[in-house]
Amino acid sequence: MIKQREFEFLKNVLKSRLEIELKGSATEIPIYQSEETNLSELAGFIRENKLSNPEVITLLLALAPHISPEFYNSIIFSFLPNGGDFPEFGGAKGKNHRGILPTGETVLFVLAGSDIEKRSTFLELFSEDHLFARKGVLYLEDVPVGEPKLSGRLIMEHEFVDLLTTGSISKPKLSSDFPAQLIETDLKWDDLILNEKTTAQIAEIEIWLKHNEVLMNKWGMKSRIKPGFRILFAGSPGTGKTLTASLLGKYTNRDVYRIDLSLVISKYIGETEKNLSKLFDRAENKDWILFFDEADALFGKRTGVRDAHDKYANQEVSYLLQRIEAHAGLVILASNMKSNIDAAFTRRFNAIIEFEIPSTQERLILWKKNIPENVKLDGQINLEEIARKYEINGANIVNIIHYACLKTLERKSNTILYSDLLKGIQKEYLKEGKMINLN
Structure with a gap:
């Protein structure tokens, strides 16, 4: 879970940058202080990966909209109460999210303001070799041809949002965006x-x-x-x-x-x-x-x-x-x-x-393993003979036993009949378009 102090820190960073750029203040950008007693996933990730101050700020910038939708709007409004455009800050609008979403431009503004040389030193935060890319933490969204790369939204992977906010990662589900x-x-x-x-x-x-x-x-x-x-x-x-x-x-x-x-x-x-x-x-x-x-x-x-x-x-x-x-x-x-x-x-x-069709001996083991322990076989059933006679695979055997068990339960019995087992075998053969002689 996230501690309030991390976002108080980010709020102070943003306010300091805006003081410097809009009011000419000599304010210093705050430095993140790690506390060993802070056991949140976020603090642990920062300590474990020895993140620098710019890296911590970038991580928090990406995470903020997932925690507080009005986070950026409220801070900027306190400096620009009458509104107005502020392109230096970057930022973008989402389809559903009504607040400001940070971009690469937002990161460089917060870290370096209008200092061109300093801004260029932070471009490595978005490189393929950086820890953020290697560990799949965050990335810049692709932009339309001709637009600056840094105008892409700063996106944190869903798994990391889950990890840093709830302490666990939800497993992705089958969807059009995740075909697995x-x-x-x-x-x-x-x-x-x-x-x-x-x-x-x-x-x-x-x-x-x-x-x-x-x-x-x-x-x-x-x-x-x-x-x-x-x-x-x-x-x-x-x-x-x-x-x-x-x-x-x-x-x-x-x-x-x-x-x-x-x-x-x-x-x-x-x-x-x-x-x-x-x-x-x-x-x-x-x-x-x-x-x-x-x-x-x-x-x-x-x-x-x-x-x-x-x-x-x-x-x-x-x-x-x-x-x-x-x-x-x-x-x-x-x-x-x-x-x-x-x-x-x-x-x-x-x-x-x-993966070959199981041998007679392997089929016999499959028959014995898959028949429920509390189920009996009628006297006509000879599993050794069935295993020898019918060349079927493990999935077939499970399906046959499934069918025979349901028929047994329907009869309010716990003894599988030979006729039900044979019927199940016949169904599996017919399903695969094969002929079978049950005599």
Whole structure:
């Protein structure tokens, strides 16, 4: 939570600058004094990152409209009671917000007034290399062509507004501005039934997630290895790709966001890049796992360029590859079949992991694991025989058990009938357009 003293400090900074510029006062700009007893998230962030006085002021300037809508108006009005234009201060109006929103011009005015040389020294606050950009704290909004860059609004990322005002970060929700959905699971690694080869490959991803930070920074490999880790999960639906991604996040304390590429791709030229750009910009420095489902939609085998849409489709693929290769976190692309993905793209991955249809023994384990403990099976049911006879995946098995359990409850019983289990198997086969002999 924010303490009142931070905004009293900012108010005094603004008043001092206005005294200097409008009244010729010899007032000094106040210096922020950190107090160890101040346990607010804002004070902690300032101490942890050893922010300089100009950085503290910039941070507070960006945060102020989110706390007090009239903050800037009330201070300026006290100096200009009759109103009037004051372009030196900068500032902009929002669509809904009725107060003043700070711009880059506002920051330079507050920090340096009309001193041109001094103003230029503070431009680095908006550079890509500055802590504010590296940590995704705040940035200047893009402006129309021909307008000064510093006239862009000073925008603090939503996550930091949440953190500094409430002490916690709300997780982004699926929307047109954020085409990704948080995926979580209550299951454990023991619930994921895969062959030994696939399990070993997944363990290597977990090793990367645990040790990459030390390898890159403390062991000095940052200049030799590309940032991030790129994996292709290949396998038919229901074989555990999404569950694996969820478990990787769960056991390494990372959020996993699923992006359905078939939904992100737009029929409008240029919109796909815009949709993806929003996602990667939000994901920067968040340590999220990005799970791109239905990757075949964008990374399928390429054909010749026949029209403008083919040309732009290739540009979309190139753009996504660039963003994936520049992303410092784990990116997983999921495809129904490895052969669906163009070979030119597969070379970009650190690893390709194939999720196969479970073997007879693996299917038997899945059957046994997913039947509720307090449910009985009638005497006709032989799980070993069912596992051997019906080549289905884990998702199919869960669906069949779900169906059979509902039928059991409807009969006010706790014993699954063989006929209900067979009916469930038949439904799964028919759903996938397959024929089945239940005899």
